Amino acid sequence: MDLQIIKILFNFGKILALTPSPIEERSSNCLGTPIELILKIFIDIGNYTHNLYFMIILNVFRRKKWYKFIKNLEDVRSNEKSTNL
Numbered sequence: 001m002d003l004q005i006i007k008i009l010f011n012f013g014k015i016l017a018l019t020p021s022p023i024e025e026r027s028s029n030c031l032g033t034p035i036e037l038i039l040k041i042f043i044d045i046g047n048y049t050h051n052l053y054f055m056i057i058l059n060v061f062r063r064k065k066w067y068k069f070i071k072n073l074e075d076v077r078s079n080e081k082s083t084n085l
Helices: 003-016 034-061 063-084
Strands: none
Touching: 034 063
16 A cells, blocks of 8 residues: 555545544653543552452452352242242
8 A cells, every 4th residue: 555545544444533643743741741641540549449449348248248149149030940940
């Protein structure tokens, strides 16, 4: 493919939002303003604490409750099968 075909594909993809913006339109400042940097840091901290909560609290401390819940669901399922027969 030559460069002209690639530019045509990018122009068509830009209309449908399928391709990223061309290199000429991108900003050279990848970090952005200091406020954007602070917001990115807070968003990352929020994502990491959310993942940590799910990995530790729900998987470790509530494991017994999950096993009890699954056992109760199995009991309900077996009771439904026996009453349907």
